[in-house]
Amino acid sequence: MSEEQSLSCDVLVVGGGGAGLAAAIEARTHGAKVMLIEKNPELGGTTAWSIGSFSATQTPHQLSDGIVDTPDEHFEDMPKFSGDQADRDNPKLRRIFVDNANETLRWLMSMGVEFFGPMPEPPHRKPRMHNVLPNSRAYIHHLGKYAAKIGVEIRCNSRANKFLLDGDRVVGARCEMPLGITEVHAKTVVLASGDYAANHKLKAQYISPEVALVDAMNPNATGDGHEMAFPLGAKVLNGDVLSGPTLRFIAPPRETIDRMLPPWPVVTKFMRFALKYLPDRILRPFVLGFTTTSMAPELALFTNGALLVNKNGQRITDEPSKLGLAIASEPDKIGYVILDSELAAKYSAWPDFIATAPGVSYAYLDDFRKTRPDIFHKAETVMTLAGAMDMPPEEFKKSVEAHNATSETKLSSGPFYALGPAKSYIVLTDGGLAVDEDHRLLGENDTAIPGVFAAASAGQGGLMLKGHGHHIGWAFTSGRRAGRHAAKESGINVD
Numbered sequence: 001m002s003e004e005q006s007l008s009c010d011v012l013v014v015g016g017g018g019a020g021l022a023a024a025i026e027a028r029t030h031g032a033k034v035m036l037i038e039k040n041p042e043l044g045g046t047t048a049w050s051i052g053s054f055s056a057t058q059t060p061h062q063l064s065d066g067i068v069d070t071p072d073e074h075f076e077d078m079p080k081f082s083g084d085q086a087d088r089d090n091p092k093l094r095r096i097f098v099d100n101a102n103e104t105l106r107w108l109m110s111m112g113v114e115f116f117g118p119m120p121e122p123p124h125r126k127p128r129m130h131n132v133l134p135n136s137r138a139y140i141h142h143l144g145k146y147a148a149k150i151g152v153e154i155r156c157n158s159r160a161n162k163f164l165l166d167g168d169r170v171v172g173a174r175c176e177m178p179l180g181i182t183e184v185h186a187k188t189v190v191l192a193s194g195d196y197a198a199n200h201k202l203k204a205q206y207i208s209p210e211v212a213l214v215d216a217m218n219p220n221a222t223g224d225g226h227e228m229a230f231p232l233g234a235k236v237l238n239g240d241v242l243s244g245p246t247l248r249f250i251a252p253p254r255e256t257i258d259r260m261l262p263p264w265p266v267v268t269k270f271m272r273f274a275l276k277y278l279p280d281r282i283l284r285p286f287v288l289g290f291t292t293t294s295m296a297p298e299l300a301l302f303t304n305g306a307l308l309v310n311k312n313g314q315r316i317t318d319e320p321s322k323l324g325l326a327i328a329s330e331p332d333k334i335g336y337v338i339l340d341s342e343l344a345a346k347y348s349a350w351p352d353f354i355a356t357a358p359g360v361s362y363a364y365l366d367d368f369r370k371t372r373p374d375i376f377h378k379a380e381t382v383m384t385l386a387g388a389m390d391m392p393p394e395e396f397k398k399s400v401e402a403h404n405a406t407s408e409t410k411l412s413s414g415p416f417y418a419l420g421p422a423k424s425y426i427v428l429t430d431g432g433l434a435v436d437e438d439h440r441l442l443g444e445n446d447t448a449i450p451g452v453f454a455a456a457s458a459g460q461g462g463l464m465l466k467g468h469g470h471h472i473g474w475a476f477t478s479g480r481r482a483g484r485h486a487a488k489e490s491g492i493n494v495d
Ligand SMILES: Cc1cc2nc3c(=O)[nH]c(=O)nc-3n(C[C@H](O)[C@H](O)[C@H](O)COP(=O)(O)OP(=O)(O)OC[C@H]3O[C@@H](n4cnc5c(N)ncnc54)[C@H](O)[C@@H]3O)c2cc1C
Pocket: 014, 015, 016, 017, 018, 019, 020, 037, 038, 039, 040, 043, 044, 045, 046, 047, 048, 049, 050, 051, 052, 053, 054, 158, 159, 160, 161, 192, 193, 194, 195, 217, 218, 220, 221, 222, 223, 224, 225, 427, 428, 455, 456, 457, 458, 468, 469, 470, 471, 472, 473, 475
């Protein structure tokens, strides 16, 4: 075998999103020789797609705002987000998360990551949501740079597909790398390969065949790590828990300014100052772009009388909470939200907003006209609106009539508006592999499999992370801890 087909390290990290970078940095900091492999051409994963909120207590931000809060209260509040699924939680992992989230946030700050907040998010009793500046790519920028600086060997375009075993011990992974199939031998492996929101087979198996039809926000979240772990006897906990299907307006044709802003200190410091001190009326035009770009139309729109039609003008009938699922079976999986002038007037002022970034801003109809002309359509009559959207006018008219026959709110007065295309997405799946409190992957009879750890979505271990900022918080917290334990098991003194 040539050198390129057989590589070695102490700790192999599979996945270059938030958790993988955190694991790699932690293991390397303790002296391990670390290789991180990422299947995509660039680091990032779902972490770089996210909004980037991070919920934690006793942070510098809470302290400077005079907020008295504790991990215990955070521990008590988290299940309030899970409703009737609250008893499916893993309280041991929840404890680990709340106790370590503050230190993790400070660790991220020590590498240059900036946050603003904390913002309130009931039922949290205290404001705990910290938002990363200028956007979630800052995590990847700062951690990627730091990892390279301290000597983590980062290899992109490299995909792990099978564990290497010595008896029942994991000793590396077989990887598809640019120069061919390569065996990467390692003393320990950390799986940080994300969730299975884009894996049709796993979604059908754990959730339902209907949900399996819905696309993932991140098409690369293919659950590779889960599938690699099954032959070892690993199991998925809470496989049916997910976020979505959620109706969202399609992304704008060009990247918005908020996504393009570089994570330079001068930018983030100015943003932090502006968000704290500038009045809303000055800030609003800037944060709105963000809200109208990434956010979902509120379901209340439909209970209040808006109509959803497919690209052929046909009514997509279902109760509002099921529209996300229904739209996935429509042509091109897209739909348009239809309003008349009365609904338009209603959705022009508080408290009737069309979309929100919680705690950041609320977007009304006119905001879409200004910031998203690509998805904003207006016409004086039903027939001309259909024409403007290339829909068969008669079909569209029939849909409006059918809607008016059953809905308390009639779409009757022009001008008429259409917002769309909107698509339905699975944001993430919460089914994680079972792990112990040291993030060791568990196999048959809940016995730890030697040599392998799992973090973040891959190693969610039944932890319920509903509410904002818990997934990211867990990704970095569990990633660091898994990296430290992996380094220790590979023979490094981490004390
Ligand atoms: C639109 C959106 C917004 C969100 N906003 C928030 C938020 O504001 N706050 C919050 O807490 N959470 C949020 N989340 C959830 C959060 O982003 C994720 O739960 C978290 O980032 C997962 O981190 P991870 O490291 O497990 O996975 P990822 O960041 O997805 O990293 C996994 C990496 O592994 C790579 N990989 C996979 N398989 C292989 C393989 N076989 N070989 C090599 N590499 C592989 C992937 O390409 C990927 O880069 C959001 C999610 C979405 C989709």
